[in-house]
Amino acid sequence: MHFEHSTLAQRVLFGSGRAAEHVAQEVARHDARNVMCIASDFERTFAETATASIEVKLWHSDVVQHVPIETAQRAREAASDAGIDLIVCIGGGSTTGLAKAVALTTGIPIIAVPTTYAGSEATNVWGLTEGATKTTGADDRVLPTAVIYDAELTLGLPVALSVSSGLNALAHCVDSLWAPRADPINQAMAAEGVRALADGLPRIVENPTGIEGRETALYGAYLSAVAFASAGSGLHHKICHVLGGTFNLPHAETHATVLPYVLAFNGPAAPDAAARLAGALRAGMAGSSIPLPGEDPALEAVDLLNSLRATLNAPTALQDYGFTEADIPEAVKRIVQAAPPSNPAEVTESRMEQLLRSALVGDTPAVRTAGSLIQGAGQ
Known part of the structure; x- marks a missing residue:
């Protein structure tokens, strides 16, 4: 048997009904002052539940599947203008993908709160679409530092x-x-x-x-x-x-x-x-x-x-x-x-x-x- 295996460094907090508690815990651990919450309009209710115990400086809802480069650039500019030092993304793979696009060029750390089973929250893989071509890559800057799983937030998923x-x-x-x-x-x-x-x-x-x-x-x-x-x-x-x-x-x-x-x-x-x-x-x-x-x-x-x-x-x-x-x-x-x-x-x-x-x-x-x-x- 011969192989080389890499394990990504990441915290996982798992507990139904405990998203707000765990988000607050992670925001404090990062000593964050300016939090950006990325969540689509559909996910806003779940996002408000998960962020009930923290102050959100910037809400960003411009989420598009496959992360078009134009969408990524708007989110990057919004984060820069607001002096964001931590991103909390709450939603599915497209939401996590947009947070990763911001982290890829800014280095801002991410806390991911998934509401689907997409899995992007646990990888260092990013994807961007420009024109008719989707490009993917791997970069440790986009790996969320923590993932918070709360099954109650998935109850609204059809x-x-x-x-x-x-x-x-x-x-x-x-x-x-x-x-x-x-x-x-x-x-x-x-x-x-x-x-x-x-x-x-x-x-x-x-x-x-x-x-x-x-x-x-x-x-x-x-x-x-x-x-x-x-x-x-x-x-x-x-x-x-x-x-x-x-x-x-x-x-x-x-x-x-x-x-x-x-x-x-x-x-x-x-x-x-x-x-x-x-x-x-x-x-x-x-x-x-x-x-x-x-x-x-x-x-x-x-x-x-x-x-x-x-x-x-x-x-x-x-x-x-x-x-x-x-x-x-x-x-x-x-x-x-x-x-x-x-x-x-x-x-x-x-x-x-x-x-x-x-x-x-x-x-x-x-x-x-x-x-x-x-x-x-x-x-």
């Missing part, structure tokens, strides 16, 4: 968005099994993240106001993000960055839709990872109606994922979010250019075209084994 956001987190786990810097440590965290998400998300669907399901999903989302931060972006995220940055597809729904197709594509070339994923899904879904174990780990993993997605009524087709057949050639070209050289299966234009055509209309993911295609059984 079930459909909870599902797509949770499957986005699960995609972090799956990518971490074979991403460029995958190692036994982040693979172990990814597997536990899968188990927790496969347990928590169905409970949210069954009982949207239940705290236990949402706490379990938050725990899984955190593990998924930590694994992803260490392992790096795999093929799944490269595909979704193209679809989001170039075609402005919604972030969480795109990840939720694309995930089973990337798993079906990569699984046969990484049977150990597929077997680990299948085991984690089976453990999380214990007690539910799940497919019997199969002989082929990739096929079993795809079937289990499809069974989970059916339980969650997950998104199934990119065409539902504005992607069209005419967009496929441009997407394929960009994906092939961005795909990690270390991806388990060879990435070619013809294979990416087939993957996108299937994801476009929601065809059942096809598992490639020994040169042939075997249909998954679950979708």
